[in-house]
Ligand SMILES: Nc1ccn([C@@H]2O[C@H](COP(=O)(O)O)[C@@H](O)[C@H]2O)c(=O)n1
């Protein structure tokens with residue numbers, strides 16, 4: 204079996220609003236995020252990890268922020284597109300591990316729903332998707348609750364043939 208590895212990172216600043224989208228799940232919060240799309244840092248970081256594993260560029264190359272088609276877009280559209288790019292090349296995500304960094308909102312209560320969305324969109328098993336969270340102990344921009352960040356690592360697998 205052939206394998207590839209990729210990593211991704213995304214940040215969005217908090218702004219006006221009453222929820223954030225995380226892993227395709229609407230999470231109530233006292234702020235929204237400032238973004239061209241729905242600003243889902245979990246899915247953006249994961250897309251970048253998947254694209255990076257095959258050296259296919261980054262999310263901004265595939266979905267330019269200058270393109271009005273992606274205004275307020277559902278980031279699951281990006282995830283499914285990236286997954287299709289891998290699948291048509293014979294690859295699939297073997298597993299993905301994602302960490303969300305923010306003081307608030309609490310991610311834990313929503314993590315299982317996020318895992319289910321990601322596993323469904325990638326067509327992989329639930330136990331192949333991990334979503335974790337940490338604060339940054341009130342340090343830095345996440346610690347001051349100015350924004351939210353996510354880091355993703357994924358392994359791609361392909362049957363040797
Ligand atoms: N936004 C967050 C941040 C953290 N958690 C959960 O709390 C645990 C402790 O966080 P520390 O930063 O103090 O280590 C962490 O392991 C998560 O389980 C969370 O759900 N949402």
Ligand SMILES: C[C@@]1(CO)OP(=O)(O)OP(=O)(O)OC[C@H]1O
Nearest residue numbers: 238239240262263266267268273
């Ligand atoms: C997702 C895109 C879509 O236009 O815009 P944003 O929602 O602003 O998110 P970002 O993480 O900055 O990635 C760039 C773009 O691809």
